[in-house]
Amino acid sequence: MAGESPPLRDTTTDEPASSRAAPAAATTARCAPRSAAPPPDDGPLAERLADAVAASDAPDVVFAVSRHGRRTVVSGGTAPPPPLPREDLRYETGSAAKTFTGLLLARLIHSGELSGGEPAAALLDEGRPAGANPVTLAHLITHTSGLPALPAGFYLRGLPAWHTNPYARFPAARVVDAFLRHRPRHRPGTRWRYSNYGVAVLGHALAAATRTPWEDLLTGQVLHPLGLTGTTLRADDSGFDAPGHGKDGASPVPPFDAGGFQAAGAVRATPHDLLTFIEAHLDPTGAPPRLAAALRAVRRPVLRRGIGHRHVHTIAWFRHPTDGGPMYFHSGATLGQQAFLGFRPDTGTALAALCTRRFRAHDPFLAAAYALLAEDE
Numbered sequence: 001m002a003g004e005s006p007p008l009r010d011t012t013t014d015e016p017a018s019s020r021a022a023p024a025a026a027t028t029a030r031c032a033p034r035s036a037a038p039p040p041d042d043g044p045l046a047e048r049l050a051d052a053v054a055a056s057d058a059p060d061v062v063f064a065v066s067r068h069g070r071r072t073v074v075s076g077g078t079a080p081p082p083p084l085p086r087e088d089l090r091y092e093t094g095s096a097a098k099t100f101t102g103l104l105l106a107r108l109i110h111s112g113e114l115s116g117g118e119p120a121a122a123l124l125d126e127g128r129p130a131g132a133n134p135v136t137l138a139h140l141i142t143h144t145s146g147l148p149a150l151p152a153g154f155y156l157r158g159l160p161a162w163h164t165n166p167y168a169r170f171p172a173a174r175v176v177d178a179f180l181r182h183r184p185r186h187r188p189g190t191r192w193r194y195s196n197y198g199v200a201v202l203g204h205a206l207a208a209a210t211r212t213p214w215e216d217l218l219t220g221q222v223l224h225p226l227g228l229t230g231t232t233l234r235a236d237d238s239g240f241d242a243p244g245h246g247k248d249g250a251s252p253v254p255p256f257d258a259g260g261f262q263a264a265g266a267v268r269a270t271p272h273d274l275l276t277f278i279e280a281h282l283d284p285t286g287a288p289p290r291l292a293a294a295l296r297a298v299r300r301p302v303l304r305r306g307i308g309h310r311h312v313h314t315i316a317w318f319r320h321p322t323d324g325g326p327m328y329f330h331s332g333a334t335l336g337q338q339a340f341l342g343f344r345p346d347t348g349t350a351l352a353a354l355c356t357r358r359f360r361a362h363d364p365f366l367a368a369a370y371a372l373l374a375e376d377e
Helices: 040-056 094-110 120-124 137-141 154-161 172-181 196-210 214-226 271-282 289-297 364-374
Strands: 061-067 070-076 303-305 311-313 318-321 326-333 338-344 349-355
Touching: 040 061, 040 070, 040 364, 061 271, 061 364, 070 271, 094 137, 094 196, 094 214, 094 289, 094 326, 094 338, 120 137, 120 172, 120 196, 137 196, 172 196, 196 214, 214 271, 214 289, 271 289, 271 338, 271 349, 326 364, 338 364, 349 364
Parallel strands: none
Antiparallel strands: 061 070, 061 349, 303 311, 311 318, 318 326, 326 338, 338 349
16 A cells, blocks of 8 residues: 555554553453453453453454463454354465564574575576575564565565555565565665565575475474464465454454565464463473473564664563563564563563554553553563
């Protein structure tokens, strides 16, 4: 859409929200549409989640929290209830899907298959000289590759489908070709610039390095080991995919098609699958052994930027400080949905928040999700 940011993007703010003290709760609540009030015995946490659902002002909303392994899930929305419970549907995660890609890269590094220092162009074009300052896999996942947010030609090609699925018009071959032709303005590793393009290229480079299609690679290395059976990379006719909506909360939006940008934003998942994914980050010792080292690795800072180096990044997450320790999070948005994923080791909290309305300026959904994660027990 002219004058707006790309429709698949991270919507995370770098400014922390205020926190509130709150005890844990052990109940699960399902709220009726247009009313996010939980049953009276669901406890303070469910009440705060219900407030967040109501404040989000979206057709379908789910706030799912795990505290020390106890889950509280509250759903609601402005639309009539869908045929399946909202917490059983699959939601588009947009750029929050990059946390899956970061974990996959960490897994491949810790298994010894890759180092992270491989030149991406050499993997995508065998025999190609690396050059003096190649873009490496590590540069791509940390947004320091020097690549722009989107490849040359994206806007022109995507414009006819800008209101529906512009990414679908830029398939894998075009993403790779644009990268192999690109000449960065800045030496890789010297500047941070958020890039869907860069992470998309990373996905293709990992597929080339392992000689495994992206979907099979992510499924085999991350989804299956964690038991994420409610997670996929595309919508289907099963009826499990939550429908998206425009900014008005009423106009229907077709399911997101990532085209050649699968690694940057194709994951769609149920709230409970997302909690399982995030809970594994909270306690890597309880995760499948083959993923434990990678889960620990994605919590370590690899990049600091901004005044006073206040913005900290791992290879998968944004990291902000709290009084009790760091909190990790990533948000995302497609043309018709939003997602926020995060966790705090000090409070044993995992949070997955999802809604089916396109991101708006000063959106209450993200602020509510961030505030819930930032609050202490």
